Amino acid sequence: MKENKDDRFFVNELTKAQAKMRAYVAKLLAHSSSTDDVLQECNQLLWVKRAEWDPDTIFLKWAYRVCYFKAMAYCRDQSREKLVFNPELLEMMGQETPDEYTQSSREIAMEQCLAKLKEASRELLLERYRKNFSVEELATREGLTANALSQKLLRLRYKLHHCIQENLKPKPAQV
Amino acid sequence: MKPEEKLVWKLIDRNITPEEFEKLQESFSTSKELRKYYQQCIETHTVLSSYTKPDLDTLSFPKPEKEKRTKPPAWLGWAAAALLFAYFGLAPEKPSQVKIAASDAPDWRGTELSLGDRVPHHLLFLRDGKIKMNFPSQTTVQVAGPAHFQVIDNQTLEVMDGKIEIAHRGKPGSFTLLTPIGELRDLGTRFSVNIQNVDKQTTMLTEVKEGKVEFKNRKPAQNRILSEGERLLISGTHRGAPAEFHPWSEQEKDMPDSKNDLPEFDEPESIALQTPKFTALDVMLKGNLKAQMKYSMIDSVAQAIDQKARILVDAEKTFSGIHDISFAEAAMPEIEAMAHAIVDGCIDFSKLSLWSTCQTAELSWHEHKDNTGRVIHRTPRVENLKVPGEGNRMLVNLKQIKTWLESVHQLHQEKGMGWVSSFGCPEDGKLIYLRRENDIAVLTKTIRSIQQNLD
Numbered sequence: 001m002k003e004n005k006d007d008r009f010f011v012n013e014l015t016k017a018q019a020k021m022r023a024y025v026a027k028l029l030a031h032s033s034s035t036d037d038v039l040q041e042c043n044q045l046l047w048v049k050r051a052e053w054d055p056d057t058i059f060l061k062w063a064y065r066v067c068y069f070k071a072m073a074y075c076r077d078q079s080r081e082k083l084v085f086n087p088e089l090l091e092m093m094g095q096e097t098p099d100e101y102t103q104s105s106r107e108i109a110m111e112q113c114l115a116k117l118k119e120a121s122r123e124l125l126l127e128r129y130r131k132n133f134s135v136e137e138l139a140t141r142e143g144l145t146a147n148a149l150s151q152k153l154l155r156l157r158y159k160l161h162h163c164i165q166e167n168l169k170p171k172p173a174q175v
Numbered sequence: 176m177k178p179e180e181k182l183v184w185k186l187i188d189r190n191i192t193p194e195e196f197e198k199l200q201e202s203f204s205t206s207k208e209l210r211k212y213y214q215q216c217i218e219t220h221t222v223l224s225s226y227t228k229p230d231l232d233t234l235s236f237p238k239p240e241k242e243k244r245t246k247p248p249a250w251l252g253w254a255a256a257a258l259l260f261a262y263f264g265l266a267p268e269k270p271s272q273v274k275i276a277a278s279d280a281p282d283w284r285g286t287e288l289s290l291g292d293r294v295p296h297h298l299l300f301l302r303d304g305k306i307k308m309n310f311p312s313q314t315t316v317q318v319a320g321p322a323h324f325q326v327i328d329n330q331t332l333e334v335m336d337g338k339i340e341i342a343h344r345g346k347p348g349s350f351t352l353l354t355p356i357g358e359l360r361d362l363g364t365r366f367s368v369n370i371q372n373v374d375k376q377t378t379m380l381t382e383v384k385e386g387k388v389e390f391k392n393r394k395p396a397q398n399r400i401l402s403e404g405e406r407l408l409i410s411g412t413h414r415g416a417p418a419e420f421h422p423w424s425e426q427e428k429d430m431p432d433s434k435n436d437l438p439e440f441d442e443p444e445s446i447a448l449q450t451p452k453f454t455a456l457d458v459m460l461k462g463n464l465k466a467q468m469k470y471s472m473i474d475s476v477a478q479a480i481d482q483k484a485r486i487l488v489d490a491e492k493t494f495s496g497i498h499d500i501s502f503a504e505a506a507m508p509e510i511e512a513m514a515h516a517i518v519d520g521c522i523d524f525s526k527l528s529l530w531s532t533c534q535t536a537e538l539s540w541h542e543h544k545d546n547t548g549r550v551i552h553r554t555p556r557v558e559n560l561k562v563p564g565e566g567n568r569m570l571v572n573l574k575q576i577k578t579w580l581e582s583v584h585q586l587h588q589e590k591g592m593g594w595v596s597s598f599g600c601p602e603d604g605k606l607i608y609l610r611r612e613n614d615i616a617v618l619t620k621t622i623r624s625i626q627q628n629l630d
Contacts, residue, residue, distance in 0.1 A: 027213060027214050030186055082196070096214070099214075157184060
């Protein structure tokens with residue numbers, strides 16, 4: 001397929017929307033490991049239907065609708081999956097789209113919040129996310145039980161998330 | 176931490192039992208706040224996961240080697256393209272030194288930029304209006320929409336289409352304009368370009384106002400210098416294809432565009448601020464596609480009714496009651512047909528909102544001034560009207576139809592039931608009377624419903 005300026009513009013919009021679309025799909029699929037597969041299907045469908053998108057309208061709104069129907073189809077076909085939201089809740093969640101903050105603004109907020117954590121806590125949290133060590137290995141290293149470490153990580157993440165949300169709020173203008 | 180919030184994190188970790196999941200589902204069903212919290216947690220989790228991934232962003236984009244390339248399956252091409260685009264889209268950009276120096280009612284699609292903003296290094300679409308960018312190479316570029324363009328670096332601008340005016344005061348050769356058919360290198364000058372693409376063909380109207388400009392593409396034989404006062408229509412299909420050069424003048428009628436349509440270049444402060452052509456309704460419905468579509472349908476219906484109603488309004492103005500016949504009596508069939516079409520038609524008018532049937536708000540402009548008191552930017556504001564205006568005249572016409580219908584009904588009462596029957600039969604007349612009475616009641620209820628629907 002030849003690339004023209006409209007395609008480039010479309011790809012630009014699609015690319016920008018990836019993080020928000022992924023968060024939206026992950027929410028509907030109860031953070032299933034199939035999130036990326038469904039997201040990829042959404043991307044394919046959006047690409048196929050790109051001619052239907054009116055550049056005068058907001059791309060994300062259109063993309064969310066496509067993601068919603070793809071997520072619905074996925075949930076309908078997953079009879080063996082235990083963690084699937086019921087259709088009523090799925091519809092309710094489908095109508096609630098993510099906030100307007102971009103991934104980069106969330107990253108900036110997170111970096112500021114990570115800097116506020118104690119170094120040991122920060123390293124522990126990041127190591128867990130790097131998945132270099134299992135919870136058991138980290139617990140042994142920290143001299144904690146696996147359960148205690150999980151609780152500690154949970155509290156750290158909760159604190160970090162709260163800080164990020166506070167940082168994202170618009171600040172009142174300084175006089 | 177609330178127990179439900181703890182369950183949210185357990186769900187994100189997929190470390191939740193089916194019983195806990197059921198409990199969380201119930202909580203989600205009743206708490207919008209919890210659902211919002213869940214959404215935000217997923218985003219935090221995503222950012223945290225990507226933050227700790229190996230730093231791939233510093234890898235450079237490998238250039239394709241034509242000799243070694245083999246034809247991949249179609250699906251692989253798409254997947255690779257998507258990954259590459261995603262990679263570039265998410266990769267952090269080097270801070271741009273190019274800034275928006277002035278703007279005139281810019282209508283952006285996608286990324287929106289305001290006065291003083293740094294221009295990012297990705298494709299931008301200016302649908303309408305004008306903007307002016309200052310490059311650190313002492314180059315000022317004015318772009319008039321519709322235009323697709325991209326600031327490649329602090330010395331290079333790529334333009335897919337649009338009208339561009341460039342003034343370069345820096346070192347000769349330090350600014351380049353990339354176009355679909357070649358590049359124009361500024362040799363210390365002022366020049367304008369109007370790029371248009373039709374099918375595979377790109378045409379570029381170039382006018383050098385001062386100094387010199389060098390045109391280059393991959394065919395060295397095509398390189399040429401355009402001198403002051405020279406106007407050239409350059410056309411071609413891509414940067415590697417031979418380009419054709421034709422002189423042109425303002426008088427030529429067959430040119431795709433004339434010089435007069437190009438944005439005149441002035442100093443940045445002289446961009447005239449004009450009031451954009453949109454209404455309060457456009458601002459009210461901005462971003463709400465569903466409401467926009469709904470309103471466009473309502474507006475079409477309003478126009479259709481207004482067209483018919485105006486015929487009667489004009490007729491009533493010129494009507495001279497011959498033989499003591501009133502206008503209501505003379506136009507009775509038309510009035511009743513119109514009323515009946517509204518009451519018994521395919522549209523339930525009582526569901527319409529007040530704002531969609533008349534003008535409930537107007538646009539006002541908040542002016543932003545610089546240190547010298549010059550207006551540099553205007554922000555639209557919607558202010559509600561104390562007394563609604565006619566707007567699309569839907570409500571006005573419904574009221575008018577009701578008034579006419581009531582006049583006919585009054586006349587019917589005065590003249591007796593047999594009045595409207597072809598045979599003077601009171602029973603026939605009574606049926607018509609009752610149907611009209613019903614129409615009046617429905618119209619009254621519809622108007623009241625619209626007036627109370629203030630969403």
